[in-house]
Amino acid sequence: MGGVRMGKNPSTSLLNEWNQLHACKNVFVTDGACMTSTGTQNPTLTFMALTARAANHAMDEWKKLNL
Amino acid sequence: MANLNIDLVKKNTYDVIVIGSGASGGWAAKEFCDKGLQTLVLERGRQVRHVEDYPTASKAPWEFEHRGTVSLADKKGFSSGSFMREETKHWALPDDEQPVVYEKPFRWTRGYHVGGKSLLWARQTQRWSDYDFEGPARDGFAVDWPIRYKDIEPWYDHVEKFAGIAGFNDNLAELPNSLVQPGFELNCLEQHLRETLKKEYGNRWVISGRCAHLTDPQEIHFQQGRGRCLSQRQCERGCNYGAYFSSNSSTLPWAAKTGKLTLRPHSVVHSIIYDAKKKKAIGVNVIDAISRDMIPFYAKVIFVNASTINTNAILLNSKSSRFPQGLGNDTGLLGKYIAWHNYRGTANASFDGFKDKKTAGGNPSNAYIPRFRNVFRQETDFLRGYAVGVGGGRGQFAQQGGIGDTLRENLLNRQWGNWNISAWMMGETVPTEQNHIRLHESLQDKYGIPQIVFSCDWTENDVKMVKDFREQMQEMFEKAGFQQIRTADSKSAPGADIH
Numbered sequence: 001m002g003g004v005r006m007g008k009n010p011s012t013s014l015l016n017e018w019n020q021l022h023a024c025k026n027v028f029v030t031d032g033a034c035m036t037s038t039g040t041q042n043p044t045l046t047f048m049a050l051t052a053r054a055a056n057h058a059m060d061e062w063k064k065l066n067l
Numbered sequence: 068m069a070n071l072n073i074d075l076v077k078k079n080t081y082d083v084i085v086i087g088s089g090a091s092g093g094w095a096a097k098e099f100c101d102k103g104l105q106t107l108v109l110e111r112g113r114q115v116r117h118v119e120d121y122p123t124a125s126k127a128p129w130e131f132e133h134r135g136t137v138s139l140a141d142k143k144g145f146s147s148g149s150f151m152r153e154e155t156k157h158w159a160l161p162d163d164e165q166p167v168v169y170e171k172p173f174r175w176t177r178g179y180h181v182g183g184k185s186l187l188w189a190r191q192t193q194r195w196s197d198y199d200f201e202g203p204a205r206d207g208f209a210v211d212w213p214i215r216y217k218d219i220e221p222w223y224d225h226v227e228k229f230a231g232i233a234g235f236n237d238n239l240a241e242l243p244n245s246l247v248q249p250g251f252e253l254n255c256l257e258q259h260l261r262e263t264l265k266k267e268y269g270n271r272w273v274i275s276g277r278c279a280h281l282t283d284p285q286e287i288h289f290q291q292g293r294g295r296c297l298s299q300r301q302c303e304r305g306c307n308y309g310a311y312f313s314s315n316s317s318t319l320p321w322a323a324k325t326g327k328l329t330l331r332p333h334s335v336v337h338s339i340i341y342d343a344k345k346k347k348a349i350g351v352n353v354i355d356a357i358s359r360d361m362i363p364f365y366a367k368v369i370f371v372n373a374s375t376i377n378t379n380a381i382l383l384n385s386k387s388s389r390f391p392q393g394l395g396n397d398t399g400l401l402g403k404y405i406a407w408h409n410y411r412g413t414a415n416a417s418f419d420g421f422k423d424k425k426t427a428g429g430n431p432s433n434a435y436i437p438r439f440r441n442v443f444r445q446e447t448d449f450l451r452g453y454a455v456g457v458g459g460g461r462g463q464f465a466q467q468g469g470i471g472d473t474l475r476e477n478l479l480n481r482q483w484g485n486w487n488i489s490a491w492m493m494g495e496t497v498p499t500e501q502n503h504i505r506l507h508e509s510l511q512d513k514y515g516i517p518q519i520v521f522s523c524d525w526t527e528n529d530v531k532m533v534k535d536f537r538e539q540m541q542e543m544f545e546k547a548g549f550q551q552i553r554t555a556d557s558k559s560a561p562g563a564d565i566h
Contacts, residue, residue, distance in 0.1 A: 001375050001405070001406055001407060001566055002375070002404045002405050002406050002498050003375065003376075003378075003379040003401065003402045003403065003404065003405050003503070003504065004378060004379060004382060004395075004401060005209070005210065005400075005404055005498075006212060006213050006214070007210040007211065007212075007213055008210075008211065008213045009210065010397070010398075011398055012210045012398070012400070013210050013213075013400070014395055014396070014398075014400060014401060016213060017213035017214050017218070021394065021395035022395065023390070023394075023395045023396075023397055024341065024346075024347060024348055024390075024394060024395050025347070026347045026348055026367060026368050026369065027339060027348045027369045027371065027394065027395065028368070028369070028370045028371065029370075029371045029372075029378055029382075030091050030095065030370060030371075030372060031087065031089070031091045031092070031371070031372045031373065031374055031375060031378055032374065032375035032378075032566055033371075033375045033376075033378040033379055035375075035406070036203060036209055036210060036211075036212045036498075037199070037202050037203045037208075037209050037212070037406065037495065037497075037498065038406045038407065038408060038495050038496060038498075038566075039195050039199040039202075039495055040199075040408070040437075040438045040451075040452065040453055040454040040493050040494065040495050041191075041193040041194070041195060041199070041454065041493075042188070042189060042191040042192065042193065042493075042566070043566050044090050044091075044185075044188055044192065044566075045192040045193070045194065045223065045226065045227075045279075046194075046195055046219070047090060047091040048090055048091055048094045048226045048230070049219050049222035049223045049225070049226045050091075050219065050222070051091040051092075051094040051095050051098070051370075051372065052094050052098050052222050052225055052226055053218075053219065053222040054095075054370075055094070055095050055098035055099055055370070056098060058083075058368050058370075059098075059099070059102055059104070062367070062368070067347075067367060067368055
């Protein structure tokens with residue numbers, strides 16, 4: 001997991017809180033690569049929830065023409 | 068010619084492109100198609116249609132030519148042992164599909180077919196809690212997560228309702244309740260361990276692992292064409308009943324029904340196309356795995372769900388004048404801080420009791436002990452902790468001796484053996500900058516894409532955690548009165564967890 005981790009600060013992370021690349025907002029990463037840490041749980045449920053969350057955020061932003 | 072190009076661009080333009088058709092890619096497709104957006108899902112492997120492309124799902128043991136074993140001749144070209152059984156060989160990946168460079172040993176499990184690893188996963192679905200999301204900030208490693216449990220909670224609900232989760236409401240702070248259908252009961256030995264640990268520790272809970280199986284399908288599941296789990300425990304072959312959640316049984320056919328989905332197998336993504344003037348990504352370059360042509364596809368939004376390592380590799384390979392180190396990689400951090408789960412520790416024991424009890428049917432889940440180390444405060448000389456998978460059972464055996472009628476009698480007269488129990492650790496590893504993947508400078512695969520270099524290794528923290536797991540399991544099994552307790556450290560290469 002990881003490698004394209006989420007975080008608040010663009011200088012120490014790749015993705016923002018909605019799984020958008022800080023530097024290219026219309027690209028979203030919502031699989032295991034986004035994981036800042038791994039937890040102990042099998043992570044798939046969390047990837048799926050992050051994906052649904054990010055997809056709905058993308059559609060909200062779309063309506064506002066931010067993408 | 069210009070007109071032709073415009074037509075081609077128009078033909079290849081969608082609202083959204085999703086790279087990858089596994090568990091997360093399938094969810095992206097479902098959400099976008101539900102809202103009426105034209106969605107292109109790119110999958111590098113072959114098509115796998117639900118039911119019709121599960122060739123072994125309903126085969127009896129004697130219907131396999133070699134009773135499951137794959138011949139040496141058929142193993143040629145597959146260096147990984149993964150899925151090397153007659154029952155599951157259709158999921159195995161030939162080495163020449165994507166050679167990689169292991170600078171340090173790594174075990175990379177890939178699912179290169181429609182549905183990806185959602186057809187290969189263990190289907191365990193425990194939620195995260197804030198003890199997980201707050202971990203990096205509290206313990207001072209990595210960076211702080213930008214979200215907390217309350218941000219993801221409604222989306223866990225959303226996914227769980229649709230996917231269907233079997234389990235119980237365990238009411239634990241470290242493992243929030245899921246929206247569950249009836250769970251798979253613990254057997255008597257697992258129940259005995261549960262009662263022992265509750266009495267002896269008060270903070271170690273043996274529960275039924277929550278899993279993405281339908282035990283009481285609802286209208287939303289019937290609409291997906293899915294049915295109840297029959298506990299056959301042949302999940303890894305593909306499930307004809309759609310009883311466990313996969314992209315193939317659930318999200319992809321759902322998305323297809325909207326008429327908005329275009330699923331394109333044999334589509335190896337080369338890179339994401341960045342337009343410096345528009346300051347955004349405009350599409351994806353795809354290599355058709357059959358024709359080897361490079362074909363661009365365009366969209367307003369791109370979701371990258373190619374699985375951890377490939378998602379990193381695609382971004383690293385998406386170089387432009389604006390992003391010479393890979394898309395979004397202004398800091399040089401892309402591909403770094405790779406982490407995984409530590410499955411090195413195991414424990415086994417037997418139990419001389421419950422001779423009047425036996426099991427009936429299979430349990431497609433397993434017993435599970437949520438993390439109990441360093442949850443509420445730091446208490447050991449290593450950071451974080453581990454969950455434990457537990458499976459107890461009682462096997463049958465037959466005397467193999469004799470010839471003729473005696474042998475026949477022996478084989479038919481099966482006896483119940485002792486109860487046995489096994490446990491396996493699922494440890495959190497702490498991401499470090501040194502543990503990374505990158506693209507090789509010159510080596511390429513058959514599609515002309517740079518090979519991936521793996522440079523990931525265990526840390527001292529992981530080794531200490533394995534030692535603690537072994538000590539704690541020894542102690543817990545002793546308290547439960549188990550015999551022949553054996554713990555082990557497989558010292559396996561990182562990556563065995565498939566995540």
